[in-house]
Amino acid sequence: MLNFKMTMLSLRTRIFLSMIVLIVVASFLLASISIIQFKTEAKEYHQERLERKENAVKEHINYVLSTTTYPLKTQNLDLIFKDKIHELAQIHKIEINIYSLDGKLLKSSKESFAVDKIAPPIPEYILKLVRSSIEKRFVDIKTIDGVKNRSSYSLIKDEKFKPLGILNLPYLEDDGYYDNELNTFLIRLSQVYSFMLIVAFALAYFLSTYITKSLKTISDRLEETNLDQKNEKIVLEANSKEVNFLIKAYNGMVDKLETSAIKLAQSEREEAWREMAKQVAHEIKNPLTPMRLTVQSFQRKFDPNDPDVKQKMNDYSETLIQQIDTMTAVASAFSNFASMPAQQNETLNVVEVVELALDIFNEDYISFHSDEQEIISKMDRTQLIRVITNLVKNATQAISESQFQKSIEVTVKRRNDNVEIAVKDNGIGIQKQDIGRIFEPKFTTKTSGMGLGLGIIKNIIENYKGTITFESTYGKGTTFRVSLPITNS
Numbered sequence: 001m002l003n004f005k006m007t008m009l010s011l012r013t014r015i016f017l018s019m020i021v022l023i024v025v026a027s028f029l030l031a032s033i034s035i036i037q038f039k040t041e042a043k044e045y046h047q048e049r050l051e052r053k054e055n056a057v058k059e060h061i062n063y064v065l066s067t068t069t070y071p072l073k074t075q076n077l078d079l080i081f082k083d084k085i086h087e088l089a090q091i092h093k094i095e096i097n098i099y100s101l102d103g104k105l106l107k108s109s110k111e112s113f114a115v116d117k118i119a120p121p122i123p124e125y126i127l128k129l130v131r132s133s134i135e136k137r138f139v140d141i142k143t144i145d146g147v148k149n150r151s152s153y154s155l156i157k158d159e160k161f162k163p164l165g166i167l168n169l170p171y172l173e174d175d176g177y178y179d180n181e182l183n184t185f186l187i188r189l190s191q192v193y194s195f196m197l198i199v200a201f202a203l204a205y206f207l208s209t210y211i212t213k214s215l216k217t218i219s220d221r222l223e224e225t226n227l228d229q230k231n232e233k234i235v236l237e238a239n240s241k242e243v244n245f246l247i248k249a250y251n252g253m254v255d256k257l258e259t260s261a262i263k264l265a266q267s268e269r270e271e272a273w274r275e276m277a278k279q280v281a282h283e284i285k286n287p288l289t290p291m292r293l294t295v296q297s298f299q300r301k302f303d304p305n306d307p308d309v310k311q312k313m314n315d316y317s318e319t320l321i322q323q324i325d326t327m328t329a330v331a332s333a334f335s336n337f338a339s340m341p342a343q344q345n346e347t348l349n350v351v352e353v354v355e356l357a358l359d360i361f362n363e364d365y366i367s368f369h370s371d372e373q374e375i376i377s378k379m380d381r382t383q384l385i386r387v388i389t390n391l392v393k394n395a396t397q398a399i400s401e402s403q404f405q406k407s408i409e410v411t412v413k414r415r416n417d418n419v420e421i422a423v424k425d426n427g428i429g430i431q432k433q434d435i436g437r438i439f440e441p442k443f444t445t446k447t448s449g450m451g452l453g454l455g456i457i458k459n460i461i462e463n464y465k466g467t468i469t470f471e472s473t474y475g476k477g478t479t480f481r482v483s484l485p486i487t488n489s
Contacts, residue, residue, distance in 0.1 A: 020197065020200065020201075023196055023197055023200055027189065027190075030189065031186060031189060034185055034186070034189070046148075046150065046171070047139075047150075049171075050139070050150055050152055050169065050171045053092055053094050053169060053171070054152050054154065054167075054169055056092055057088060057092050057094070057096060057167065057169060058154065058156075058167065060088055060091070060092070061081075061088070061156060061167065064080065064081065064084050064088075065080065065156075065158060065159075065164075066159065068080045072158040072159075072162075072164060073164070074100055074101060074164050074165055077098055077100075077106050077107065077156070077164060077165050078098075078106045078107050081098055081107045082107070085098065085107050085108070085109050086109055088109070089109035094169055094170075094171065095108075095109050095110065095169070095170050096108070096109040096167070096168075096169060097109070097167075097168040097169075097170070098156070098165050098166070098167060098168070099121070099122055099165055099166040099167075099168060100165055100166070101163055101164075101165060101166065102121075102127075103121040103122035103123075103124070103126075103127050103166070104121050105120075105121070106165065122153065122166065122168070126138055126140060126153055127166075130153050130154070130155065130166065135154075136154060136155040136163075137152065137153065137154040137155075138152070138153050138154075139151070139152045139153075140152075140153065147172065149170065149171070149172055150170075150171040150172075151168060151169070151170045151171065152167075152168070152169045152171070153166055153167070153168050154166070154167050155167075282456070284327050286326075286386065286389070286390065286393075287323035287324075287326045287327050287386075287389075288323075288327075289393065290319070290323055290360035290361075290389055291320055291323045291324075291360075293360050293361065293362060294316055294319050294320055294323075294360050295320075296362075297316075297360075297362055298316050315359070319356075319359060319360055322356075322381075322382065322385060323360075325382055326382045326385070326386060344380050344381075344382075345378050345379055345380055346378065346379075346380070346381060347376060347377075347378050347487065348376070348377065348378075348379070348381055348384070349374050349375065349376060350375045350376070350377050350384070350412060350419050350421070350484070350486070351370045351372065351373060351374060351375050351412050352374075353381060353384050353385060353388075354368070354370075354384075354388050354410065354412055354421060355368055355370075356385075357384075357385045357388040357389055357392075358388070358392065358410060360389070361392060361396070363396060363406075363408070365406040365407050365408060366392065366396075366408045366410065367407075367408070367409050367410070368410045368411075368412075369409070369410070369411045369412075370411065370412040370413065371412070371413045371414065372412075372413075372414060375412065375414055375419045375486055376486060376487050377419055377484055377485065377486045377487055378487050379464050379484065383460050386456075386457065386460070387421075387457045387460060387461065387482060388410075388421070388423075390454070390456075390457050391423040391457070391480050391482075392408065392410065392423055394454070395408045395423055395424075395425035395427065395478070395480075396408065396425075397427075398425055398427030398428050398429070398477075398478060399425060399426070399427040399428075400427070400428065403426075403427075405426065406426065407424075407425065407426045408423065408424070408425045409422075409423075409424045409425075410422070410423050410424075411424075414486070415483065417485060417486060418466070418483045418484060418485055418486060419483070419484050419485075419486045420481055420482070420483050421481070421482040421483075421484070422479060422480065422481045422482075423479070423480045424477065424478075424479040424480075425477050425478055425479075426476065426477040427477055427478065428474070428475065429472045429473050429474040429475055429476055429477055429478055430470075430472040430474060430478055431474050432474070435472065438454055438470065439454050439455050439458045439468075461482055461484065464484055464485065465485055466482065466483050466484040466485065467482075467483045468480065468481070468482050468483075469481050469483075
């Protein structure tokens with residue numbers, strides 16, 4: 001719903017941007033094409049103008065050659081055009097240079113003081129290009145200080161088409177006229193497109209308002225749509241067929257959502273009951289194992305003639321009663337629709353309770369150590385016993401029957417204002433891919449069990465504002481650490 005609303009709200013922006021981009025792209029293309037066109041026209045103009053001047057100068061030169069009294073030889077060109085070259089330059093308004101066939105300057109229309117006595121000859125590559133071309137002509141183009149210079153070279157021939165010399169016409173391109181025309185055009189183009197941009201803004205505003213009017217109603221209704229309430233349908237006839245389809249789809253979604261809500265509520269209730277039943281079954285089954293071990297130990301070690309038989313009977317009975325109390329608490333909690341037995345907090349010695357919880361285990365490789373004889377805390381005795389028995393039971397199951405050296409170390413120590421209970425084993429350990437899932441409900445690495453134990457004891461510990469962590473190396477063992485607040489310091 002949020003994505004739809006954001007889409008609807010940004011629709012106007014997209015329309016604005018689309019039209020602006022369209023205008024900008026169109027103006028950019030038109031300006032680019034115009035600039036290219038102006039530059040092309042300027043290039044063609046200068047090229048044609050140089051050709052026209054060159055043809056006119058050559059016609060005039062041919063006339064001078066046909067009327068001269070000097071023999072038509074290369075060495076006489078200087079005498080033939082001694083006075084005529086300045087006249088030609090003034091008539092055609094262009095600089096004229098006449099070179100010999102080997103590229104040496106013979107005569108120039110420049111003032112005498114401006115012409116070097118030893119003028120640079122025509123480069124050899126230009127002479128070759130002039131001789132090898134079909135038209136016996138070559139135009140050299142160079143850019144000096146950002147200004148393009150053209151210089152044409154062509155053969156001067158007599159009436160029998162015998163080469164006499166080389167005509168050179170330097171030509172400086174003046175794009176001032178085309179630059180002014182281009183600037184004027186771009187200014188007018190920007191004015192036109194500025195006006196079009198204003199019109200586009202107004203058109204985009206009205207167009208977006210028209211399109212999004214119905215969409216806003218749908219967006220508001222979608223924002224109000226919720227799974228846990230009865231949603232109203234949209235009664236609206238939109239101006240567009242597509243929006244009407246959208247309204248029809250929304251109304252259909254409301255019907256399906258109502259049906260799905262009913263099914264979901266029913267499914268959640270059933271799933272809650274199934275989960276409750278699994279947890280209760282697990283919690284009732286959990287004390288049965290230590291009770292069985294206690295009874296088996298009693299059968300194996302019972303001796304009527306033992307002088308301490310009465311004390312041992314009391315110890316066994318107390319252990320069984322504690323486990324029975326745990327089962328009773330679970331059953332009571334289930335009957336009262338609680339997920340776990342209610343906490344019956346009492347002041348107890350954590351060291352003593354942990355040691356008592358370990359008495360139900362017969363494995364001789366289980367050891368217990370505490371730095372102090374008494375660490376007082378306030379919590380539920382049965383739930384603390386459940387935490388210890390579950391962790392130790394998991395530790396025994398992590399050790400293979402065929403393993404030669406077996407070890408489970410349970411330690412209790414004080415750390416600042418907390419009591420730390422550690423259960424360390426040298427079993428198989430936990431694989432890396434399973435480390436992040438250890439406390440997930442229903443996850444287990446064992447072939448039996450439902451995987452609820454660690455998740456349940458984690459909840460118990462966190463209810464007392466404690467923490468449970470673990471360290472494990474696959475193939476070497478695992479250490480679980482439970483930290484709970486204490487009342488004495």
